[in-house]
Amino acid sequence: MNTLLDQLERKFSRWSIPGLIRYLAILFVGVFLLTAFNPAFAETLDFDYPKIQAGEWWRLFTFIFASQVGSFNWLSILFLFFGTMLMFMFSDGLEQQWGVFRTNLFVYWGILSTLCANLLFAIVFNQPSSMSGIYLASSILFAFATYNPRYTLMLMMFIPCPIWVIAAISGGLMVLGSLGSPLTFLFLTICISNYLFVAIPLFIAHSKNRSSTHIRRKRHAHQFSNKREAFHTCHSCGANDITHPDAEFRVAPDGNDYCSDHLPKS
Template sequence: MLNQLLDKLERKFRRFSISNLMLYIVLGMAVFAVADIILMTNPNNKVFLIDMIEFDRGKILQGEVWRVLSFVLVPPEFNMIFLAFALYFYWMMGTALEHQWGSFKFNVFYFTGVIGCIIAGFILGYATNYYLYVSLFLAFAILFPDEQILLFFFIPIKIKWLGLFSAFGLVVAFIMGDFQTRIFLLLSLANLILFFGKDVASRCYYTCRRYYYKWFKNK
């Protein structure tokens, strides 16, 4: 159903899709990160660019409307080695997903996540792009489960195991978190739920059913 709808939309709106979207996102993150690192060299400086692009409902309502979208360019941690690795990983995942789906479907996936984060931000007053990129990682893990990366730069591990660990953490956060946390998770991961929710639920159901009959019915 979803694929049929996306195929129809792609035929009509393909020309509006952004090719190499993650390249532009990663370059934007790098620019803001490097700019703030340079600003940090001035001990008297108190203005940082990243503070000016974070999602803040109060400031958006006061007129800083660019924050509605600019928060997607907030980079991860500022350790230069980790930052370089994280940005490369974002680019690699986004490029792989775009090659798998095509530019249009990848754009839909990414911007559905962005819209979910924005809605969560206006409901709860804050938003972060963290879960947006978690959804990117989990989509990559679902589609390319046997891809290997070097954990801590020297331990080879298949991406599916990291994906399962990350998914488990999200489930725990959803169960243990308060109402606001649950709303934020559901909205921020709306793209992942839309694209993979049905398939993952079906796979979990049939896996549980198979082991149930294996362990209990055959005894």
């Protein structure tokens, strides 16, 4: 997979957008604020297949930003602020881990997979979906938590919580909410396929590469230590301070080194 991604990156890297997730977060903020003042605004953005057929084609792209906003108060403002900061952090973390091109690919896959899920369910199963853009944000959270499981957030400003716990709870709630309906589970699987088929394989390849690198470094260090000349070599048995690092060596009156087991008695 890395070979294919390397080939794609050489051809299309010039089209990559640094900080793409940051820009998406800013758009989320704009839509959130507009929806807070005009709740009907999100409905003009969300995926609605009959309206798309009627000419509202922009819904094919804007559905990813449609969000459900409750009451507009200090709590929602606080949630918006910290949510945006998290998205900025996820953007920087993933670009540092994957690079700009692979991060862009992950995001585009997430958008297209969610669009395909919406079209499939609208055309084949005649089932509408609502506010499905949340799956893109969830897949970004899952990807960041996969690579940085020990990163700790302070919930309520004083409760430390590793990011993997938050991702696991979010994913668990999604799965539990879809277990009663095979179609809902299928919809969920398609929407987060960017995480299942991009983030996880890249993480597995990264883990294998890191393990093999560690083995090579350990082997190299061992070979280097073997090539180092011994400072003490027993004149009697040939043991030295490299082959027997725990042994004690002394210089006898005859000027030769001996290990403690073969040191001549005076």
